[in-house]
Amino acid sequence: MSEEYKAGVKQFCKLVAENSKNINFILCPCTKCLNIIEVNGPNELHDHMMFHDTVDTDFMEDAQGGSSSVEKDIPNIINDELRDHPDMYEELKNDVALSLWPGCTKASRLSAVLTLYNLKVGHQISDTFLMEMLTAVSELLSDGNVLPRRAYAAKQMLKSIGLVHNRIHACQNDCILYPKEYEMLDECPKCHLKRFKDGNSPSKVMWYFPIIPRLMRLYASPEDSKHLTWHHNGRIKDGMLRHPADSPQWKTFDDVHRDFGKEPRNLRLALSTDGMNPHRLQSSSHSTWPVILIVYNLVSSLCMKRKYMMMSTLIYGPIQPGNDIDVYLAPLIEDLKLLWEEGIEVEDRYRNDHFRLKAMLFGTISDFPAYNNLSGYSVKGYDVCALCGDKTDNVRLKNCKKCVYMGLIGTLLGVLGKIKDGLSARMDMIDMGIRSELAPVEVEGKKPYLPPAAYTLSRNEKNILLQTLHSVKGNNHKVVLVLQVIE
Template identity: 30%
Template sequence: MEFENRFADLYVKGVNEFLDYASNNLALSSDIGEEDKKVPSPCNWCNNSRHKTREEIYNDLLLNGIVRSYVRWIYHGEYKPLLKRSRNDLGEGSSDDIFRMIHERFSIGVSNNDVDDDLDEEQQSTEASLPKYTKGTKEARIFENLMRDAHKTLYPGCDEFSKLSFILKLFQIKCMDDMTNKAFTSMLQMFKSALPKGADVPSNYYEARKMITDLGFHYEKIEACEHDCMLFWKENVDLEKCSICASDGFNPFGGLRSDYSIWPVFLVVYNLPPWMCMKQSYNILSLLIPEKSGPDNNIDVYLQPSIEELKELWEMGAMTYDASQNSYFHMLVALLWTINDFPAYANLSGWSTKVYKACPRCMNEASSIRLPNQGSYCYMDTRRFLPTDHKWRFSESLNGRIETRGPPKKTSGTDILTQVRDLEDMKFGKK
């Protein structure tokens, strides 16, 4: 990277070695499509912001040089696992993955010789202080059933699948290929007929789902007041009427009509590389809000469970498995920001994005006028953002006056806290 002559043999050799590493390692360890075969270009012009082919990057590095500070190739597969798995393949060592999934499901807290033997001495000593489930409890029974299904072969003489790994494989196919529950049941019944005698296969979708639910793949359904006042959740789970407006809880899926919309809330893991963090397989569907017209400003009511979990992960954290290090670590989670359209921005922030003061950046200093003939609002005075000596500031041809003001003052965190400090007694709901 220090070469003045970028066409020298040593520099060209280094470029080719880098491209060999980048194209081979990143193609194996990421989800970049085989059809593009493009990787980030680390030249001084692109600075890893553009994906290009090997030939294009080669030309870039010769003409523009490489970013000198780019010494750890994090955008090109360094410190990433080398194994690539196809989307419908549990991969080699899937048995180890399944035992690890069971282990994670129970927070490494169930005392069981079969699992403890698989852990190295360092992990056992680290995890010895974690709580253990008492034998005979519901959690212990679930754990024992999962371990039994993980060890049990699909049928006598089968070395490829255990009962549990076979069901997980089928559910992976179901999810990836959008298979209906009815089709999944039909497939299970076909397997029961086709496999050798003694094959242990669930009879229908619901029996199979029970197995993966025990593994932690489940969701919690929470009833809500029809006026968005409250959730029937935690200490209010057994209430029959809303404690604020006295209406009943509702279930939009209970009737025959389907005139409702769905508002999804996703969590995106931002400490993954850029080419992975926005992939669907790495996004977490945290919440689904079914409503006829959307929760609007009362979305805060529905966000309570997610906010509570995020606060717990920030304050307490959770033991998490690091596949690259083959060990567990104590993970803490922070919410960095939200991504949403402009109307949803108003719902989340509490600042109206309509009429005179619609700009959440300018806030009270926003400049706008109402067009008398159209009845809509127009946001003017953008010249205040120009440099103070810009010629357009001194022109009266736009609105009949010159512009001497500077841009609106940026609101600080202290200013925002001052604005919202009196909102503690605010009541939610449409009534």
């Protein structure tokens, strides 16, 4: 052990003693405690760091006010939450104190599982691969090692570190959720359907993932806390529209709600939802609706990253909630109202202070049918434009029997069954007295000839369009299918 290390430990313990809120409860950053176990005073802290001589320097920097990555901040972030769950705390404490194998001083059972699980998440590997990796590593270690060999066992160890979720029973007809005043009922008070199937299995459930602990965790990480004020401190303000923070809506809101706007750490959130089929069966009509929150405080390159997109609600099918989606959004709305009206006390680890965090729902992201469900505004009929209302410019087509709309890709490519520019559309233009040059031409013994329009593409132009679409990053299976149809 070098003299430089000894001097550094002594200086570190002195700084901790000077800046600690409670000198009798100090998180120890040695490799045995991992900033999860508390020690009693700087002397015990000194002994731990001298005995377990390999210290995580990132933890030391964090304790002195420096920054570290999100993964290395996990012990700090969860410590306050574990205080309210002594059973979980005790389990973690035991796993930290348990050496990976008898005589091992470099890793505990918990630190080993955390290391391997971080590899799983970072490289997006499957549970099967994780189980094989756990088995292989366990066989390479000394006899008597306590590394779990199953992915399920590893997850059970880490469940107390994760965020809680609420499994909420719902009426099969989407009438109510059963918590609070309906918690003790066995049937819906509105439609009188039974709450449970055979036995104790609920007829329908939803999952709510409370957002307040997750927002608090963002500010418990110095790196994330710094990013969350980018819209105020790092954004280029030259009048160009690059980000929602550049929009008139953002500026108007700050002017109207000055108390909210003067605190750059307050959060602007967007809500997005749509139906999906988790079973990947195209013939199935199953529709499950995840509700995602996006944090607009972040720079554009981060706010749409999966890491910062929070699934707040999962509405399980098989039938879409439709206009009753507000029933399932009630727990989220309750938290959002609390964040807007009162706010919550949050510790900012980047600035080393506490502040009252507030949040507001800046907007929603959805397709047009989901917009109807979220807002209650009708998207069918004549007056479907939310901005124009009864002044919406619409035309009812006599031959097509519908209001005008355009299936762009199908029309451009001339896909059979998808093209909107057909004989009926051309006849409607004749009735409207427009585009006479596109009128159908009668051909004896054959179908009417439809003159090409300005957007009509040649075969070569269609190939260029499809190749361009295919080169766009994302799911290209539909483009491939269209290409096969055309060929």
